[in-house]
Amino acid sequence: MKPPAVDLGALARAVAPLVLGQLAAALGATQAPFTTRRGGEVPDEFRDRRKTWLATAPGIPGAVKLGRWWSVSRAAYAAWLASQAPTAAHAAPAAPWHPSQELPRLKLVAKGGA
Numbered sequence: 001m002k003p004p005a006v007d008l009g010a011l012a013r014a015v016a017p018l019v020l021g022q023l024a025a026a027l028g029a030t031q032a033p034f035t036t037r038r039g040g041e042v043p044d045e046f047r048d049r050r051k052t053w054l055a056t057a058p059g060i061p062g063a064v065k066l067g068r069w070w071s072v073s074r075a076a077y078a079a080w081l082a083s084q085a086p087t088a089a090h091a092a093p094a095a096p097w098h099p100s101q102e103l104p105r106l107k108l109v110a111k112g113g114a
Contacts, residue, residue: 034077037069043077
């Protein structure tokens with residue numbers, strides 16, 4: 001008796017996304033959350049400022065305490081970072097500046113001449 005014919009191309013198309021997902025997970029392509037644990041993943045903005053990261057992480061909405069460390073998902077960190085960015089309404093308009101504008105503040109008097 002002859003086995004049934006199998007469409008190998010269709011089988012490969014159906015299985016390929018599953019295989020790629022497993023391969024990506026095995027190679028570490030999944031994005032782990034940021035953590036305060038020493039040696040863990042830290043956002044680039046806090047790469048050389050560990051104490052600041054340790055103080056900031058618990059205040060991020062969505063941060064979870066795991067034992068004595070804090071874990072912040074990348075999505076929660078991205079949302080928090082976007083909320084921290086200054087908006088156009090908060091930015092002061094850039095006015096032209098000249099050194100003579102500082103004289104009253106410095107209590108210096110401008111004298112005529114060169």
